[in-house]
Amino acid sequence: MTRYSRITGTGSYLPPRRVTNAELAAELSGRGIETSDEWIVERTGIRARHFAAPDVTASDLGAQAARQALDAAGLPASQIDLIIVATSTPDMVFPSAACILQNKLGIAGCAAFDVQAVCSGFVYALTIADSMIRCGAARKALVIGSEVFSRILDFDDRTTCVLFGDGAGAVVLEESDTPGILASDLHADGKHVGILCVPGSVSGGKVTGTPLLKMDGQAVFKLAVGVLESAARATLAKAGKTEADIDWLIPHQANIRIMQGTAKKLKLPMEKLVVTVDQHGNTSAASIPLALDAAVRAGNVKKGDTLMLEGVGGGFTWGAVLLDF
Ligand code: UT7
Secondary structure: OOOEEEEEEEEEEOOOOEEEHHHHHHHHHOOOOOOOHHHHHHHHOOOEEEOOOOOOOHHHHHHHHHHHHHHHHOOOHHHOOEEEEEOOOOOOOOOOHHHHHHHHOOOOOOEEEEEOOHHHHHHHHHHHHHHHHHOOOOOEEEEEEEEEHHHHOOOOOHHHHOOEOEEEEEEEEEEEOOOOEEEEEEEEOHHHHHHEEOOEEEEOOEEEEOOOOEEOHHHHHHHHHHHHHHHHHHHHHHHOOOHHHOOEEEEOOOOHHHHHHHHHHOOOOHHHEOOOHHHHOEOHHHHHHHHHHHHHHOOOOOOOOEEEEEEEEOOOEEEEEEEEO
16 A cells, blocks of 8 residues: 555644734834834735734744644544754754754654744655655654744844744644645755855854844845746656646745745736735745645635745755645
């Protein structure tokens, strides 16, 4: 019997503090930084984002999303045998957010680790979990994207601090006789490290470098549109499918213009594009599972639909996963 993996439940969690563009602009104005709702909406499509309280961590947000996904799958946490958390903003240098989250779910013993591929983290994590299930190393996995990007934003840099938000999304991925995940395609190109990074680290008890997000937005924009198209096409080819088979495109939610550009290149009507960037901002590795869960709970994504998930971000990393929901 060929073994496959299939999503059996989705969940998400947003911290309660919702900050509109107007509220953020007013806060920034107090620091002498000028921006406006008009600029942010026109250039990015973002209208609001959520920020976590100072004592709330990626594992806290991720555990809430995971509980919801387990409920949706009708599965007790005790049956999970693999936890992967995609995050670039973990609770600590180590141990992983996944280990901390495992304990918060009240379970022990199963494999748990983090994946660090920035905004492509969720498609990387989903591909790893799928591979582990298909080869028999796991049967029931929790795959989570969770971020508190507000911790690494430079609120004196208006070109980045208006773009990002906090949140978490999760899926339960289970062994199945039928697919499930149809194909995936992952890439990285380390020569682009400098265009999107947090160039700080810990050394000798001190932070060295700058532990705040730096981005060359235009360079990222140009690369993103090209690689999102090529990853989608490569994934479709691996699965023996075409664009016409896609019911929903769920790309990383960074900028509505990038998302619309990708849909257009794939000749998909805008009605097939799942959009949450307006309400969540860019939540990095959390954005795809957050968007997926929102679309499932809104009744848009239904059982049997074919979904194209796509991530792109720091590294530079990019990739796609095609699946039957
Ligand atoms: O998650 C990983 C993936 N990340 C991304 O996909 C991000 C990709 N990049 C982008 O989404 C866009 O490049 C940005 C949204 C970051 C910027 O949009 P843009 O259309 O590329 O704007 P720009 O950088 O060309 O800036 C245009 C103008 C500049 O002023 P001048 O030089 O024309 O006078 C900026 O100084 O907008 C100015 N500007 C702002 N004005 C008001 C930059 N940020 C702001 C701001 N408010 N927050």
